[in-house]
Amino acid sequence: MPPKKIAIVTCSTRSPRLNPTITRYVHDLLTHDPALPTQQPSSSQNKASSPNETTTDTDTEIDIDPDPNSRHITFTILDLAAQSLPLYDESVIPASLPASDPTPHYTRPHTRAWSATVRAYDAFIFVTPQYNWSIPASLKNALDYLFHEWAGKPAGMVSYGSRGGGKATDHLRAVLTGLRMRVVGTAPALVIKYTGLPVGGLSEEEERVDLDGRDVEGWRLAGLDGMMRNLGMELVCELDKE
Numbered sequence: 001m002p003p004k005k006i007a008i009v010t011c012s013t014r015s016p017r018l019n020p021t022i023t024r025y026v027h028d029l030l031t032h033d034p035a036l037p038t039q040q041p042s043s044s045q046n047k048a049s050s051p052n053e054t055t056t057d058t059d060t061e062i063d064i065d066p067d068p069n070s071r072h073i074t075f076t077i078l079d080l081a082a083q084s085l086p087l088y089d090e091s092v093i094p095a096s097l098p099a100s101d102p103t104p105h106y107t108r109p110h111t112r113a114w115s116a117t118v119r120a121y122d123a124f125i126f127v128t129p130q131y132n133w134s135i136p137a138s139l140k141n142a143l144d145y146l147f148h149e150w151a152g153k154p155a156g157m158v159s160y161g162s163r164g165g166g167k168a169t170d171h172l173r174a175v176l177t178g179l180r181m182r183v184v185g186t187a188p189a190l191v192i193k194y195t196g197l198p199v200g201g202l203s204e205e206e207e208r209v210d211l212d213g214r215d216v217e218g219w220r221l222a223g224l225d226g227m228m229r230n231l232g233m234e235l236v237c238e239l240d241k242e
């Protein structure tokens with residue numbers, strides 16, 4: 001059986017931004033935590049299946065079950081900043097397109113590329129900051145571009161912000177439900193108290209903000225690492241139903 005692919009989506013597109021650091025934290029926790037019913041990561045590298053899919057260096061395939069006939073799960077970081085989507089400019093209504101193959105019906109090349117990228121995944125974890133009590137426009141924009149590519153797939157959410165970002169995931173849950181995604185219940189909200197961002201732009205290589213250990217310890221003590229493992233398990237259970 002081919003591996004089920006889970007995208008961990010980086011949703012903020014500004015620079016500098018904290019999102020890549022938080023996404024990597026989620027990725028590392030899910031791929032390495034022994035509480036998940038996994039073997040140690042095999043570190044196999046998966047090639048991108050679309051030209052717009054990036055950061056394959058963080059792809060990690062993990063064995064959920066040593067039985068070769070059972071399924072495998074891969075986690076891949078998918079960065080919205082790398083998609084370079086303009087503010088929504090598609091003339092067709094995504095939900096009105098043929099559900100089985102909407103991709104060729106879009107009028108814009110960037111929509112067709114984004115459609116192909118999203119279709120390559122079986123489930124998603126959206127790692128999002130809270131902007132003014134909601135999600136960033138970059139995430140809403142990326143979601144609005146498509147419909148059938150999201151519909152029916154399991155989705156999880158991790159938020160972060162100075163107060164954890166729970167209001168962002170409240171909004172996001174409604175949006176994902178409107179897109180007919182199967183949103184799992186656990187939505188960890190990471191409070192950022194001490195980790196800071198440098199002022200001004202950062203090059204791509206420099207976009208590696210170190211998490212303040214006090215934040216990381218606070219999340220652990222608050223049980224958020226456990227919540228993220230629960231989220232991973234909930235997605236695996238949803239994929240098992242297929």
Ligand SMILES: Cc1cc2nc3c(=O)[nH]c(=O)nc-3n(C[C@H](O)[C@H](O)[C@H](O)COP(=O)(O)O)c2cc1C
Nearest residue numbers: 012017018019129130131132133160161162163164
């Ligand atoms: C436009 C804007 C609005 C924000 N609104 C909130 C908010 O409502 N609640 C909150 O806890 N933090 C809020 N913040 C703080 C962000 O959560 C924090 O800056 C975080 O680092 C943003 O993620 P990013 O750096 O990956 O873009 C806001 C930040 C920005 C830039």
